[in-house]
Amino acid sequence: MSIKNSVARGARLATFAITGMVLGHTAFAAxxxxxxxxxxxxxxxxxxxxxxxxxxxxxxxxxxxxxxxxxxxxxxxxxxxxxxxxxxxxxxxxxxxxxxxxxxxxxxxxxxxxxxxxxxxxxxxxxxxPLFLFSSKKLPVKTVGELVDYGKKHPDTLTFGSSGVGSSAHLTGERLAMESKVKMTHIPYNGSAPILPALISGEVSVAFDPLLVPMPHVKSGKINVLAVASAKRWPGEPNIPTMEESGFPGFVMSSxxxxxxxxxxxxxxxxxxxxxxxxxxxxxxxxxxxxxxxxxxxxxxxxxxxxxxxxxxxxxxxxxxxxxxxxx
The missing domain is CATH 3.40.190.150 (Bordetella uptake gene, domain 1)
Known part of the structure; x- marks a missing residue:
C-alpha cells in the first residue's frame, strides 16, 4: 500500500471513529x-x-x-x-x-x-x-343572528371589547365584523379582567372571552352568551351553539x-x-x-x-x- 493510500485510509478510519463517538454521545445524551x-x-x-x-x-x-x-x-x-x-x-x-x-x-x-x-x-x-361570544344585557339580543340584525338596523352603535390590540379576542371580533358586514368599534382593555364589568355596565356591546370568569354572570342573568367560536359545542354547556351553527360557516377561532x-x-x-x-x-x-x-x-x-x-x-x-x- 502506498503512503498516500495509507494516509487516506487512516483519515477515513479516524472520521468513522469520531462519527461513531458523536452518534453514540448523542444517543446517550437523549x-x-x-x-x-x-x-x-x-x-x-x-x-x-x-x-x-x-x-x-x-x-x-x-x-x-x-x-x-x-x-x-x-x-x-x-x-x-x-x-x-x-x-x-x-x-x-x-x-x-x-x-x-x-x-x-x-x-x-x-x-x-x-x-x-x-x-x-x-x-x-x-x-x-375556546372563545365564547358574550353580550351585554343592555343589548336586546340573545343570538348571533339577532346581533347582526341589530347592528344593521342601528349603524355605528355596536362595540366589542378585547384583552388588547392583537389578542385572539380582538382578531376574532374583527373577523365577526368583517364577515357580518356590521361595523363594530373595538375597545381594547389591559387584559381580560376589565372586560366583564364593561359588559355588565353596557360599556361594550359584546366580547369574545374564555368561559371561566364570565359564565357565572350568565347564570346570574347579568350578561348573555350567544355562541362559542370552536368547532364543537362546549361539553359543559351543550346548549350554547357554535358560530358555525349561528350562520358563520368555518368560523373557528379558538385560542x-x-x-x-x-x-x-x-x-x-x-x-x-x-x-x-x-x-x-x-x-x-x-x-x-x-x-x-x-x-x-x-x-x-x-x-x-x-x-x-x-x-x-x-x-x-x-x-x-x-x-x-x-x-x-
Missing part, C-alpha cells in the same frame, strides 16, 4: 436527558392563561422527568420579549417557551421582530382555549397554548417533551384541572403543532391585513 432543571419561559404575567396552563402541565411533566421545571415569567410587548429571549437561548434542551395563539398573530402585527419562525421549533400544543424550543434543540429531546406533554394532558388529574379552567386538553406531536401555527399565521395575517391593524 437517553439520559434531562440531567438538570429545565426552564420554561412564560412571556406573560403570572396568573394568565399561558401561565396557568404551563404550571398545571409542567408540574406533571416534572414528576415524570425527575427534574424540576422552573417557570420564568418574562412579560412584555405582546409576548415578543419573552419569545425573543427563548429564540436566542442555547438549543441544549433546557430552555423552552410557552406561547398563546398571539405568537402566530404577532408575525403580521409587527413589521419587525427580534426573531423569525425558523428561530424556534414547535414542540407540542398543550391546550385549546391555544403550546410549547416552543430554540431552533437546533435535539430532535430526540423535542420528541420526548412532546410525549411527556401528551401524557400529562391525558392524565385524569391534569385533564380535569384544565377542563375546570375552561381549557380543552390537547397534546400531540411537533408536526401537529407546526401545522397549527402555520395555519394561524395565515389566518390571522388575513384579518390583520384587512383591518389594517398594527402594533408597531
Amino acid at each position: 437517553d439520559v436527558w434531562p440531567t438538570k432543571p429545565i426552564k420554561v419561559i412564560v412571556p406573560y404575567t403570572p396568573g394568565g392563561s399561558t401561565d396557568t396552563v404551563s404550571r398545571v402541565v409542567f408540574e406533571k411533566v416534572a414528576q415524570s422527568l425527575g427534574q424540576p421545571i422552573i417557570i420564568e415569567n418574562k412579560p412584555g410587548a405582546n409576548s415578543t420579549l419573552g419569545v425573543g429571549v427563548a429564540a436566542r437561548s442555547a438549543p441544549d434542551g433546557y430552555t423552552f417557551v410557552s406561547v398563546l395563539a398571539a405568537y402566530s398573530a404577532n408575525m403580521s402585527l409587527y413589521s419587525k421582530l427580534s426573531y423569525k419562525p425558523s428561530d424556534l421549533v414547535p414542540v407540542a400544543e398543550m391546550a385549546e382555549l 391555544w397554548t403550546g410549547l416552543l424550543a430554540p431552533a437546533g434543540t435535539p430532535a430526540p429531546v423535542v420528541d420526548r417533551m412532546a410525549k411527556e406533554i401528551a401524557a400529562a394532558t391525558r392524565s385524569p388529574d391534569v385533564a380535569k384541572k384544565l377542563t375546570d379552567l375552561g381549557f380543552v386538553p390537547v397534546g400531540g406531536t411537533s408536526e401537529d403543532f407546526r401545522k397549527l401555527i402555520e395555519r394561524d399565521i395565515s389566518r390571522y395575517g388575513q384579518i390583520v391585513k384587512a383591518g389594517k391593524i398594527t402594533l408597531d
